[in-house]
Amino acid sequence: MADVVLSGLTKSYGTTRALTDMTMTIEDGSFVVLLGPTGAGKTTTLRLIAGLDRPDQGDIRIEGRSVLSDTPAQRDVAMVFQQYSLYPHLTVRENLAFPLRSPVLNWSEPDIARKIGEVAEVLRISHKLDNKATQLSGGEMQRVSIGRALVRSPRIYLMDEPLSSLDAKLRADLRIELKRIHAELGATFLYVTHDQIEAMTMASHVGVLDQGRLVQFGTPRDIYENP
């Protein structure tokens, strides 16, 4: 079971306390939204799980095993950022192939082509594979950057406000798409936002963070009924 268990995570940056005694279980296959205002510690939580930062105290277990001494590459997680982080002058196909061309992975070209075909279908961008990234709309660019995480097929996806740079209509469309993708992959999503609507419409569980502390955890209904 690819549960992610956070226990007693505490992190300071210099004199700023970003996270205090954060304890939470993200169940395998769930869609957990971390909700809270700017500065609440949401991004810090993702960075600790991804291995981009180390906690001062506490532990992170994935599938029952502490991952604190694992490098980011050794953890079965992928991070999707708010910015598109695409190579603008490469095609969609090349952008999606990029994470798979690492020599460490040793993927064959036919395997890469097959994987890109699958991911493009899930994201509904098959017809754009030969377009340059600069020729895409905002929603398409965000799909491709989600695609760059999907090609590696990790069990766990960490998403940092991936829809915040889009307009309201696209955000609404992609909320539905993300729920569908989550169901289709059967993967674990941990999704950070300050947008209550995103939390209420997408989450199986919502964790509310305030000033570095987890102040509530429950289903969207629990949170809605006990604000």
Ligand code: ADP
């Ligand atoms: P959120 O994602 O909820 O907006 P963050 O996790 O980014 O919150 O930040 C939590 C707190 O930690 C904020 O006060 C922020 O300014 C501080 N912080 C985060 N990263 C750093 C850093 N690298 N250096 C200094 N302070 C940081």
Ligand code: ADP
């Ligand atoms: P968010 O948009 O999720 O609130 P932030 O803008 O807080 O994200 O953080 C973006 C990046 O900047 C993160 O890597 C975070 O660790 C870093 N960061 C955040 N606050 C500070 C800060 N006060 N000083 C230095 N780095 C920071």
